[in-house]
Amino acid sequence: MHRLLQKGGKLLLMGNEAVVRGALEAGVGFAASYPGTPSSEIGDTFSEVAKEAGIYFEWSSNEKVATEAAAGAAFSGVRSMTFFKHFGFNVASDSVYPLPYYGVDKGMVLLVADDPNGWSSGQSEEDTRKMIQTSHMPYLEPSNSQECKDFVKLAFDLSAKFKIPIFLRTTTRVNHVRSIVKLGPLEKGETKGIFKKGRQWNNLPPGVIDRHKELHSIMDRLEEVSENSQINFILNKNQKSKFGIITSGASFNYVLETLEKLNLQIPVFKISMWPCPKKKIAGFLRGLRHVLVVEELEPVLENEIKRIAQESGLHTVINGKNFIPSCGELRVEDVLHAVNEILKLGFELKKPNILPVPSRDPTLCPGCPHRASFWATKTALGKDCVFGGDIGCYILGIFEPIEMQNFIISMGAGTGVSHGISKVSDQNVAVFMGDSTFFHAGIPAIINAVYNKSNLTVVVLDNRITAMTGHQPHPGAGFTAMQEPSSEISIVDIAKACGAQVAMVNPFSLKQITDKIKEMNSKKGVKVIVSRQACRLMFMRNARKQGIKVPVFQINQDKCKKCDLCIQYSCPAIHLELKGKKPVKYYIDESFCWGCGVCPQVCPFQAIEAVTEKSEKK
Numbered sequence: 001m002h003r004l005l006q007k008g009g010k011l012l013l014m015g016n017e018a019v020v021r022g023a024l025e026a027g028v029g030f031a032a033s034y035p036g037t038p039s040s041e042i043g044d045t046f047s048e049v050a051k052e053a054g055i056y057f058e059w060s061s062n063e064k065v066a067t068e069a070a071a072g073a074a075f076s077g078v079r080s081m082t083f084f085k086h087f088g089f090n091v092a093s094d095s096v097y098p099l100p101y102y103g104v105d106k107g108m109v110l111l112v113a114d115d116p117n118g119w120s121s122g123q124s125e126e127d128t129r130k131m132i133q134t135s136h137m138p139y140l141e142p143s144n145s146q147e148c149k150d151f152v153k154l155a156f157d158l159s160a161k162f163k164i165p166i167f168l169r170t171t172t173r174v175n176h177v178r179s180i181v182k183l184g185p186l187e188k189g190e191t192k193g194i195f196k197k198g199r200q201w202n203n204l205p206p207g208v209i210d211r212h213k214e215l216h217s218i219m220d221r222l223e224e225v226s227e228n229s230q231i232n233f234i235l236n237k238n239q240k241s242k243f244g245i246i247t248s249g250a251s252f253n254y255v256l257e258t259l260e261k262l263n264l265q266i267p268v269f270k271i272s273m274w275p276c277p278k279k280k281i282a283g284f285l286r287g288l289r290h291v292l293v294v295e296e297l298e299p300v301l302e303n304e305i306k307r308i309a310q311e312s313g314l315h316t317v318i319n320g321k322n323f324i325p326s327c328g329e330l331r332v333e334d335v336l337h338a339v340n341e342i343l344k345l346g347f348e349l350k351k352p353n354i355l356p357v358p359s360r361d362p363t364l365c366p367g368c369p370h371r372a373s374f375w376a377t378k379t380a381l382g383k384d385c386v387f388g389g390d391i392g393c394y395i396l397g398i399f400e401p402i403e404m405q406n407f408i409i410s411m412g413a414g415t416g417v418s419h420g421i422s423k424v425s426d427q428n429v430a431v432f433m434g435d436s437t438f439f440h441a442g443i444p445a446i447i448n449a450v451y452n453k454s455n456l457t458v459v460v461l462d463n464r465i466t467a468m469t470g471h472q473p474h475p476g477a478g479f480t481a482m483q484e485p486s487s488e489i490s491i492v493d494i495a496k497a498c499g500a501q502v503a504m505v506n507p508f509s510l511k512q513i514t515d516k517i518k519e520m521n522s523k524k525g526v527k528v529i530v531s532r533q534a535c536r537l538m539f540m541r542n543a544r545k546q547g548i549k550v551p552v553f554q555i556n557q558d559k560c561k562k563c564d565l566c567i568q569y570s571c572p573a574i575h576l577e578l579k580g581k582k583p584v585k586y587y588i589d590e591s592f593c594w595g596c597g598v599c600p601q602v603c604p605f606q607a608i609e610a611v612t613e614k615s616e617k618k
């Protein structure tokens with residue numbers, strides 16, 4: 001039995017696992033998502049547990065489609081859920097915003113996971129709370145795994161009661177931290193429903209305005225719920241202190257740790273729901289001379305609290321972003337510093353004892369087929385070519401010595417932006433796009449480039465899986481999130497149907513791929529080269545399971561001319577021993593070598609040879 005299906009008791013759960021348990025306790029019947037860190041493990045966990053729990057889960061082709069699928073289930077009376085990272089919300093938003101206008105019956109929950117510090121989100125640091133606020137849907141903000149579980153259940157109940165979808169908003173620390181969770185009873189989810197036709201599905205004007213008014217009044221009623229809800233609570237209520245803290249989400253944990261470190265007992269108002277409890281907040285402010293609002297990223301709560309104070313005629317000094325950073329993830333030290341300053345405690349803040357770690361650029365795995373595709377494309381097209389980038393493991397192609405991702409905006413944008421560049425410049429433009437990205441947002445960009453007569457070479461890095469987020473299947477992978485086989489959708493066929501000139505190559509055959517890229521690039525129009533070879537990490541995991549032997553390569557010192565090309569290939573298995581600045585020895589660390597066989601093709605002196613075959617059986 002999957003441990004998440006344990007009847008009762010306690011479990012140590014990651015926030016993302018607790019979300020799934022909460023959904024199972026709430027009787028969810030249908031869930032759909034597209035992976036994105038920090039929310040990916042919610043889907044991975046659903047994928048593990050769905051069959052046994054008798055519910056349905058899918059990895060959809062993108063977040064918009066996932067939201068629509070979950071909405072369809074909810075419209076048919078099945079409790080449903082969708083979840084995505086903040087960028088996913090951007091993609092899904094066109095279908096998210098109308099949802100409350102139509103309403104749901106038995107309950108629908110959406111979860112958006114923000115990523116302060118951009119740990120897994122290089123393109124922008126986003127705070128989606130304002131986005132949810134303008135969508136006429138409430139949100140709940142958990143601080144730990146217990147709340148993740150409990151709040152999902154509460155969100156379903158509120159959704160069923162108020163007939164609109166409810167959001168959960170999390171951040172990386174809450175998604176990924178593990179803490180003890182007290183379990184509640186499981187409820188078997190209904191997976192079958194019926195779509196009832198009716199007037200409710202037609203919101204055309206003027207109906208849309210009436211419904212908009214209704215949504216405002218639903219939010220007013222939800223504010224009353226917020227006033228009375230125990231998820232908004234005050235700690236140290238009866239302290240005589242004239243200073244208090246208002247906080248939410250992950251920041252609550254930093255506040256608790258600060259108070260413990262400073263041995264302070266001051267009132268702390270934890271707000272876990274939007275719409276926030278305005279009357280309760282005014283009451284809290286009334287007794288205080290000054291407060292500190294502790295929240296990550298934008299001053300969302302702070303501005304609201306200032307508004308409440310102003311409307312209530314209160315003169316409490318409200319501090320927030322004048323002491324607390326508005327960029328990056330908060331740390332306990334930030335809160336300690338702020339409280340120390342405001343209360344003039346004279347607390348000696350010790351510099352954290354951090355060991356200096358040399359900074360290193362992240363790198364692709366040994367044997368990664370993307371490395372071979374980059375090498376071949378650079379050889380074929382030269383460094384002057386503009387290389388459009390996109391999102392996936394191949395984002396690591398930004399770094400030296402590869403340097404073949406000249407810009408990265410959002411999933412699928414590499415092709416859109418490259419099209420614009422190719423239209424206005426005479427430069428040679430090539431773009432890299434992952435296979436999951438192709439299905440997610442790449443297809444419309446290719447269609448646009450073909451139809452509008454672009455000159456573009458698109459290299460689809462088809463490693464057979466959505467690798468960067470943890471090997472989730474996509475429509476080309478041949479299996480679903482329910483672990484069932486499905487017919488692979490062919491990238492080659494789709495690209496042809498889009499009107500592009502298409503070729504398929506194996507990146508582990510360097511000459512074949514280099515020649516093909518050269519040949520295709522010399523043609524006019526949009527060329528799609530599908531560079532197909534399985535993610536090496538996935539390959540090695542399977543090899544290990546099946547006891548398949550993988551060759552190991554070594555550098556024959558008698559043949560090596562120290563030309564440095566193998567080091568420039570940048571595989572982490574290949575090393576260089578230096579004496580001062582002088583190269584002494586090029587060698588391969590066998591424990592790192594995953595036997596792709598590309599480096600022997602890079603070496604012009606045939607110095608790299610297969611020496612053994614190591615069995616991957618553990």
Ligand SMILES: Cc1ncc(C[n+]2csc(CCOP(=O)(O)OP(=O)(O)O)c2C)c(N)n1
Nearest residue numbers: 036087088391392393434435436437467468
């Ligand atoms: C809109 C959006 N959704 C999800 C993500 C998270 N994400 C980053 S990389 C990636 C995987 C892309 O997979 P693929 O294109 O196949 O490249 P690979 O990692 O396999 O090289 C995903 C889903 C994102 N950055 N933006």
